Amino acid sequence: MKDRIADIIAEYDAQGIHRTGTDVDIASAAWLAERVEALGLEVKRDRFDFERVDLGVNRIETAGLAVDGVPLYDAAFTASDGVAGRLGPVGSDAEIGVALVSSRGGGEAHRRVDEAREAKGTHEALVLVTDTSFPPGGVAIINAERFTAPLGPPALQVPNDEWPALEAAMERGERARVTVDNRYVPAEGINIHGCVAGRNPDLAPVVVMTPRSGWWSCASERGGGIAVWLEILRDLAANQPERHVIFTANTGHELGHTGLDHFLAARSGLVQGAHMWVHLGANFVASQGGAPRLQYSDDDVRAAFSRCLEADVAEPFEAPAGTRPGGESRNIFDGGGRFVSIVGGNALFHHPDDTFPSAVDLDAAAGWAKVFVRATRAFAGG
Template identity: 40%
Template sequence: MQHPIQADIAAWDEILDHRTGSSGDAATSAWLASAIAAVGAVPHIDAFSFDRLIPQKCSITIDEQCVDGVPLFDCLISPLVEAPLCPLAIGKGIGVTTFSPSARHPGTEALLQAREKNLHQGIVAISEGGTEGLSLLNADQFSRAYGPPVLQVDGRHKDSLMRAATNGLTGRMSFEIDQQSTQTSNVQTTVRGTDPSLAPLVIMTPKSAWWTCTAERSGGIVAWLACIRHFAANPPRRNVLFTANTGHELGHTGLEHYLREHKNLGATAHAWIHLGANLAAVDSILRFQPSNDELSTMGITHLAAVDIHPGSFASIGARPGGEACNIYDEGGQYLSLLGSNRWFHHPDDRWPHSIDLDRITRITDAVVGIAKDLAA
């Protein structure tokens, strides 16, 4: 199976910008639809209206130093904020803190709490991801923006910005952001089962990201395509619905659209397989998120058969991470896989250096096996 997986990863990586609503996002939909049609299934590109934010010049200026950055996409934006800088814990002016794309990073937790309290005039968030540079934070509340303006900046500016905050220097934050009314899209197909009276299996994965994000996103994509190819050649007993959703980085916008268009499917599907982030990443620590004991046993058995052993487990009954949380909120049953990635949300997450091809090949084999059992 390694050859088609490598080809799928390379095809993903050739599209440089996978941000929701971008031309690259549209190109991804077209590519996935073509891959679906190539095995005799019928693709559906489900386009819907979307208001896209396009940052232009966004920066913080202190004395003569100007540091460019990227705004959080779910904060309330003011074009210009001028105030003294201070450590975030002070709770006033322009707060300065560190963060990571991981919600469990203490700086990220402090940032989220400060945004909820809304005491600052603005916040400068300094990236501390697994790789030097700027790793962006997802905008989980994209449709319900809140809190002060937040500018995310490259970690190389940490020392100078922290020093400026300690000394109470005045900073000037400026945000130039264009808004574009456009369309974005999910990609779907259905493989009909021999007994359509049975509740369907749904297999989903995100298809958008901040940058190219190859290790983050391509693992889910290749396993999703492998399941389509398998069932196109081997009809399942129950219907299997496939959806690759845009808007992952913006509050799961595409999945929310899908669930609105398929009312009650969240709760009534036989099960959902969620193919989440970083399954293809080098040194990824797999996180396993099942909704019940039966799905847990099934998933662990198939993963162990290919010598894949999760390093992290979500407790049954606890709200999971990633798009599986939407299914949890709907009262549905799910098996969710995701992992870690030192290039998480970073521009340098590219083929081949961020990819463990052997590992994602084995994970894909396990996912197909799980899907076969659930579709029976």
């Protein structure tokens, strides 16, 4: 099992940058479909149209500095000549607000940025510098939760390499030009679905879901979920369960869960109609800062899942049952469904250094695969 998991994560990582609707994302969908078909299941390639961000010039320039970055995908964009003005902290009266932020979210800096995005006219542009807890040389990108309804002024995300120089320029109130010049182009997203038929089709199904897209190669963030998803599928394909088990791997995660939204919109009764949702979320195989966290819809689910936890994994943190979870299981929570979900911490969250093998704990991946195989069997009556 451990070797199979390593192969899956290595292949996924090697494919490149997994942003939704890009050539890599489309090729990765075909790869995953082939992996499912090799296990004897029929695959549905569920396609949907959306507007993808086609990147142009994304840069901040001062008198002595030019730094390229990545746009905030759910904010406005500039024209080709950008926005010029004074640099100052987010929340000040400067035309260009600057903040040091983490892709993990939370904290005072994110609160100030959110307020600036909500308040019209506070800043003409934002510069969001990757927190210095991340390695230099890359942007730890913030998810575009409002992708379908962009909010706030143009925002540029930049690596922390030049933070000392930017901070000094900001403190002096220097002028800068921020260009976030991108366009939307028609694109296609692809979700991958399969189903292991159960012995009793009258019973409510189990759904096993994992996201399959992200900002970079996402070895530990996304690769672990995909590998464990395939291990569960492999087991149930060889051991027919009592209930149907639906498998879905959805694109669009980093863009406000657009792929999952598409999946759910086409199946209006499934959130509450499913017997159980099993969510394989982000980072639970990360080798750095990867403390796994289990999330449950209710105490009954927690008790059932706990019976499947054995010595295969270190004792995880458990969020209080019934609290709104992180990750895509929140869509199930909001719809009133029953679920178990695993997510985790990651020192390289949304950073380009999240690559195989250094960012991945294969022992943890294999351990959690065994746990979730047992749990899904139990939920499905296998």
